Amino acid sequence: MRTLRVVWVPGGDLLRGICHCGAEHVAEGPAEIWEWLLGHPDGHDAAPPPVLVAAPSGAGAAP
Amino acid sequence: MSSIPRDQWYVAAYGREIGHDLFSRTICGESILFWRTRAGEVTAMSDRCVHRRFPLSQAPSRLVEDQVVCGYHGFTYGADGVCVAVPGQTRVPRTARLKRYPVVEQDSFVWVWIGDPAKADAARIPRAPWLVSPDYTTVSGMEPLRARFGLLVDNLLDLSHETYLHGGYIGTPEVAATPITTEVDEEAGIVYVSRHMDDAECPPFYAKSTGLTGRIMRWQDIEYTPPCLYKLHSRIAPLGVLPNPDGSDPDAFHVEVVYAITPETEHSTHDFWAVARDFALDDQGVSDFLAEQNRTVVLQDVAALDVLERVIATEPPGYQELSINIDTGGLAARRLLARMAGQATAPSGTAVPAPRS
Numbered sequence: 001m002r003t004l005r006v007v008w009v010p011g012g013d014l015l016r017g018i019c020h021c022g023a024e025h026v027a028e029g030p031a032e033i034w035e036w037l038l039g040h041p042d043g044h045d046a047a048p049p050p051v052l053v054a055a056p057s058g059a060g061a062a063p
Numbered sequence: 064m065s066s067i068p069r070d071q072w073y074v075a076a077y078g079r080e081i082g083h084d085l086f087s088r089t090i091c092g093e094s095i096l097f098w099r100t101r102a103g104e105v106t107a108m109s110d111r112c113v114h115r116r117f118p119l120s121q122a123p124s125r126l127v128e129d130q131v132v133c134g135y136h137g138f139t140y141g142a143d144g145v146c147v148a149v150p151g152q153t154r155v156p157r158t159a160r161l162k163r164y165p166v167v168e169q170d171s172f173v174w175v176w177i178g179d180p181a182k183a184d185a186a187r188i189p190r191a192p193w194l195v196s197p198d199y200t201t202v203s204g205m206e207p208l209r210a211r212f213g214l215l216v217d218n219l220l221d222l223s224h225e226t227y228l229h230g231g232y233i234g235t236p237e238v239a240a241t242p243i244t245t246e247v248d249e250e251a252g253i254v255y256v257s258r259h260m261d262d263a264e265c266p267p268f269y270a271k272s273t274g275l276t277g278r279i280m281r282w283q284d285i286e287y288t289p290p291c292l293y294k295l296h297s298r299i300a301p302l303g304v305l306p307n308p309d310g311s312d313p314d315a316f317h318v319e320v321v322y323a324i325t326p327e328t329e330h331s332t333h334d335f336w337a338v339a340r341d342f343a344l345d346d347q348g349v350s351d352f353l354a355e356q357n358r359t360v361v362l363q364d365v366a367a368l369d370v371l372e373r374v375i376a377t378e379p380p381g382y383q384e385l386s387i388n389i390d391t392g393g394l395a396a397r398r399l400l401a402r403m404a405g406q407a408t409a410p411s412g413t414a415v416p417a418p419r420s
């Protein structure tokens with residue numbers, strides 16, 4: 001079963017999209033979430049989202 | 064281009080509407096003639112005589128045994144739509160036959176296939192078994208809607224409107240305030256939207272029917288199988304009462320609210336509604352109350368959507384809608400419908416990318 005899932009992140013206004021491949025993406029509205037989900041596999045990295053750390057200045061452009 | 068998906072099953076009527084009388088209804092722009100043969104089978108064929116297209120449902124057209132006789136010049140058709148007699152001559156033109164529609168009677172509905180009959184597969188018709196189950200009591204009806212069917216889909220996929228449009232009936236503040244979870248089963252083509260209110264006011268619709276007073280748990284689980292069948296699995300329980308681990312749920316009240324959303328034309332819809340409950344099965348007072356309440360609620364939606372249809376039909380092109388979290392399920396439904404209708408984008412300017420796998 002290929003299921004796309006969108007949950008309303010508790011305690012806020014954000015939506016989290018969960019693709020059938022396991023990738024997740026958080027966004028502010030349903031249009032953006034569906035666009036991301038339906039764009040599979042573009043930008044879908046099944047690995048858990050990386051912990052964001054402040055990039056040292058001078059590092060390459062953020063992905 | 065039409066927004067109405069073809070090669071699909073649609074609910075045309077309740078089985079009880081069709082007897083041994085000519086019955087006509089327009090489904091997806093096609094005028095269809097129904098009747099029940101003496102053997103009890105529902106037949107569906109074009110409601111236009113092949114001769115000069117006089118409606119066969121129109122008096123003095125009439126049913127004689129299992130044949131329909133056109134009221135204009137007497138072309139006579141069998142239950143299979145084949146013309147068996149024409150006036151004044153013995154030779155019946157070989158091409159004289161009415162278009163037939165595959166038809167299935169199931170779960171109290173008469174389903175009709177709109178599209179290529181070779182593709183009709185009765186196994187694909189979504190089910191609503193509660194409507195004929197002895198464990199449930201059902202009330203039902205149908206209201207004509209002067210609005211395109213997509214507006215009713217939007218309406219039913221986002222129940223937050225209950226708080227505003229149906230206050231005092233089924234709406235309470237918690238409906239609009241409670242977050243939803245949305246799922247799309249891409250293979251089965253089903254949209255699920257869940258809203259679980261674990262501590263909510265009990266609206267009159269449920270207070271008077273269940274007898275629960277005070278605050279309740281109210282779970283709404285929508286299951287929409289586009290284009291036609293919409294089911295709202297509604298669970299009402301005293302605070303803190305959960306289903307058992309084995310799935311049994313004896314201390315809750317279950318209401319299955321079923322809608323069949325059938326386009327009549329591009330701009331009008333048959334709004335079939337049914338409410339099945341698993342409690343107070345023999346209580347006619349509860350049946351009467353739920354029927355009256357639900358019809359009132361449906362008519363509140365009809366009034367709002369009729370207005371919306373006029374607004375949309377007369378506005379300049381290019382209006383940009385704004386969607387927020389509550390619209391997650393509605394947007395998913397629009398995309399599936401647009402895909403079924405062979406459209407690259409959904410109506411109302413919501414860009415939806417074509418699915419990729």
Ligand code: FES
Nearest residue numbers: 112114115133136
């Ligand atoms: S139109 Fe039906 S017989 Fe002439």
Ligand SMILES: [Fe+2]
Nearest residue numbers: 218229360364
């Ligand atoms: Fe409504």
Ligand SMILES: [Zn+2]
Nearest residue numbers: 019021040044
């Ligand atoms: Zn993916």
